[in-house]
Amino acid sequence: MSKEKIVLCDDLADVMPPEYHELVENATYGDQDRGWKDIGSSKELIEQHSLCAGCPESIAFRYILASLPAPEDTVFVGSTGCTSLVFPHVAVHNIHSLFGNQNAIASGLKRTLKSRFPGVEKDVVVLAGDGATVDIGLDMTMQSWFRQEKFTTICFDNELYANTGGQESGLMQKGFVAKMAPKGKNFEKVRLAEIAREAGCAYVAVLTVSKPNRVEQVIKNAVLVAREIGPTFVQLYTPCILEIGKQSMEGLDEMKDSEQIGGRFVQKEYITDEAQKLLDSIKEETKIRKKAAKEAKKLVNA
Amino acid sequence: MNKQVELKNRKIIASQHVKLGQKNKMGQTYTDVNDIFYKAKQTANFMTGSEVIRAAIKVASVGTSVAYPITPQSEAAALIGELYAEGYVDEYFRGESEFAVMGQCAGSAFGGHRVFTTTAGPGTLRAMENFPMWAGSRLPIQVCVTCRGINSPLSIQPDTLEMHYLLETGMLVWHAETAQDLFDYILKGFIVAEQPDVHVPIAVCCDGFFVTHTKDTVDLPPEDLCLTPYDPYRNPQPVMDMETAPIRMMRDPFVMKSNYISYATHASWQQEVKAAVERSRKHTIPLLDGLIDEENTDREILIVGSGTAVSQSREAIRLLEAEGIKVGLVKIKTIRPFPYEEIRRATKNAKHIFVPEFNVAGWLAREIKANIPDNERVYVGPHVAGGMTMPSEVIVEEIKKHLGMEVAARGTLG
Numbered sequence A: 001m002s003k004e005k006i007v008l009c010d011d012l013a014d015v016m017p018p019e020y021h022e023l024v025e026n027a028t029y030g031d032q033d034r035g036w037k038d039i040g041s042s043k044e045l046i047e048q049h050s051l052c053a054g055c056p057e058s059i060a061f062r063y064i065l066a067s068l069p070a071p072e073d074t075v076f077v078g079s080t081g082c083t084s085l086v087f088p089h090v091a092v093h094n095i096h097s098l099f100g101n102q103n104a105i106a107s108g109l110k111r112t113l114k115s116r117f118p119g120v121e122k123d124v125v126v127l128a129g130d131g132a133t134v135d136i137g138l139d140m141t142m143q144s145w146f147r148q149e150k151f152t153t154i155c156f157d158n159e160l161y162a163n164t165g166g167q168e169s170g171l172m173q174k175g176f177v178a179k180m181a182p183k184g185k186n187f188e189k190v191r192l193a194e195i196a197r198e199a200g201c202a203y204v205a206v207l208t209v210s211k212p213n214r215v216e217q218v219i220k221n222a223v224l225v226a227r228e229i230g231p232t233f234v235q236l237y238t239p240c241i242l243e244i245g246k247q248s249m250e251g252l253d254e255m256k257d258s259e260q261i262g263g264r265f266v267q268k269e270y271i272t273d274e275a276q277k278l279l280d281s282i283k284e285e286t287k288i289r290k291k292a293a294k295e296a297k298k299l300v301n302a
Numbered sequence B: 001m002n003k004q005v006e007l008k009n010r011k012i013i014a015s016q017h018v019k020l021g022q023k024n025k026m027g028q029t030y031t032d033v034n035d036i037f038y039k040a041k042q043t044a045n046f047m048t049g050s051e052v053i054r055a056a057i058k059v060a061s062v063g064t065s066v067a068y069p070i071t072p073q074s075e076a077a078a079l080i081g082e083l084y085a086e087g088y089v090d091e092y093f094r095g096e097s098e099f100a101v102m103g104q105c106a107g108s109a110f111g112g113h114r115v116f117t118t119t120a121g122p123g124t125l126r127a128m129e130n131f132p133m134w135a136g137s138r139l140p141i142q143v144c145v146t147c148r149g150i151n152s153p154l155s156i157q158p159d160t161l162e163m164h165y166l167l168e169t170g171m172l173v174w175h176a177e178t179a180q181d182l183f184d185y186i187l188k189g190f191i192v193a194e195q196p197d198v199h200v201p202i203a204v205c206c207d208g209f210f211v212t213h214t215k216d217t218v219d220l221p222p223e224d225l226c227l228t229p230y231d232p233y234r235n236p237q238p239v240m241d242m243e244t245a246p247i248r249m250m251r252d253p254f255v256m257k258s259n260y261i262s263y264a265t266h267a268s269w270q271q272e273v274k275a276a277v278e279r280s281r282k283h284t285i286p287l288l289d290g291l292i293d294e295e296n297t298d299r300e301i302l303i304v305g306s307g308t309a310v311s312q313s314r315e316a317i318r319l320l321e322a323e324g325i326k327v328g329l330v331k332i333k334t335i336r337p338f339p340y341e342e343i344r345r346a347t348k349n350a351k352h353i354f355v356p357e358f359n360v361a362g363w364l365a366r367e368i369k370a371n372i373p374d375n376e377r378v379y380v381g382p383h384v385a386g387g388m389t390m391p392s393e394v395i396v397e398e399i400k401k402h403l404g405m406e407v408a409a410r411g412t413l414g
């Protein structure tokens, strides 16, 4: 989509909601260097959210939406769960269809967009909960990786089924007492990152959303590698504060604790050589571009 | 809803966003569906139902087809793969299960392609959660259902029970009697399902093996003509391609929040899908020449059927005629929308209505019973199941028995 498509029709401008005016005038569609730092100074692509107050999923959404390399040509695929309550407020096309089939939808979508728009990169990004990604949808998640489908899968790992009230999930920690695991979960947290690596993902990252710069880098890496090379996977710890008995302001500490040495969410990445080479070249290009822009600005100012 | 539509001078409007007469990359000429069927010279071919599916898809300008093997549609699904390799279909691959395949089809349709897939029996049931999702998402995907048993122990035999499960999915459901119907319905089905005021999925059903694996004479239009491609922007929903401004599609999420709003939204949405199915009538009637076919419906004894049960009934009627028993026939072509008015009218004079079916439930008889006055006139049967054939003699016997006539010992008839 060219940015010109997001314009207001003059005759109807007065009936459009103010937030849409802002979106047209002050969002960062088409800005090559967009990132989390735009939050606060530009119009975000998420209007509001209907998650619990303080739910880390909400900040994760904001960072991800701020970090997409090209939201004007990105389509999201969601799944059922707490995340699906947010998508209606997001200013990027997004699909909700069923619970667990997100990677099947994304496979068809990505191929069709590739076929319909041969000259344009249309990024497809899946964003779903751990139950959707690992339990009910694992088959489709993995099969899309086997087939080397070129899109990014993001899993909001809150280690349980939040939307249905806190039941056991495959990504839950061993021993955790939850609904449907009344004696404590009796098997280990599924090693999804390693499964992703072995199933053919070219780029895999596990982290929390405590640090926006890290989230930004990982999302950019994942989307750019998916464009050029193959499937990518990002697992983000977004604790369900409601179900683990935390207060609204305690989500950040929970994430920080879990990323300490020895914790479940110490940041890790698996990158294939090919993907690393691509990321290095993108980094180099960006550096040169930014330097040139700086020089140009200096010249103008001089 | 359900008003009779004037047939005369009506012509279905197909998309014209691609200029008619223009050629595609395979050298086929985009042609109006009416001209393909009613103007172009048709040539007789002797072929199996699976080959008919291939022939239809070759001229259908399909964007994506996703395949998964299950008898009796595996051959057709593989033949579409050949078309993809030749360049007639843009995108094709094997999915991992019918549930996934229908999701992949949905993704392609959300992205703006014309989408075709095939399934059968257990595959249809494995896929089931997707069908109302397709309808609710207003995706005009076509699935060709080559009906087979769904029972355990495992069966691959022809049986139309799975169609019963499709009736309330919000899809159009058409039932082909012959290989010719199958060809016609596949191509016409795309055009009807894609009309902006319809825009719901369509299941083109046929009876497995009887239609897919037998050879029949089929009139085909020239292969160098093809349907105009799907225009994704003639759509009641935005295409998920970021080519239109992202609007906030819902004020509130579709679940939770205000339950009052939620109830109202979902109820009206369901009604709209139902209404869209009904609106397909006005496009279907001119293309299929009515939702039903009638023969001698002024008679007191009628057979009403769909699929290959109609062919068997035709032969039964011939046998009965030889004995001086006159029976009329109604062939139902579209199960959804159900031709309520037409059936009421066609059965007006009947004293006895027989509904032969290839399934244990007798779902077609139930539909008819629920929609005509004096429904004690409907005799639910004969029906066979589990892959049994329905010899015309069985229909003859059942009719005679029910009418209190003497039935000759088995094997001496016809």
Ligand SMILES: Cc1ncc(C[n+]2csc(CCOP(=O)(O)OP(=O)(O)O)c2C)c(N)n1
Binding pocket: A080, A081, A082, A083, A099, A128, A129, A130, A131, A132, A133, A156, A158, A160, A161, A162, A163, A164, A169
């Ligand atoms: C086929 C089907 N099975 C079950 C459900 C019920 N369901 C809705 S959301 C959900 C849990 C979602 O868990 P997760 O994917 O981890 O997302 P979260 O809510 O934790 O963010 C379940 C089981 C459903 N909607 N569909």
Ligand code: SF4
Binding pocket: A050, A051, A052, A055, A056, A057, A082, A158, A162, A163, A239, A240, A241, A242, A243
């Ligand atoms: S239930 Fe948990 S995951 Fe869902 S919105 Fe509330 S805190 Fe967040």
Ligand SMILES: [Mg+2]
Binding pocket: A129, A130, A131, A156, A157, A158, A159, A160, A161, A162, A169
């Ligand atoms: Mg979860």
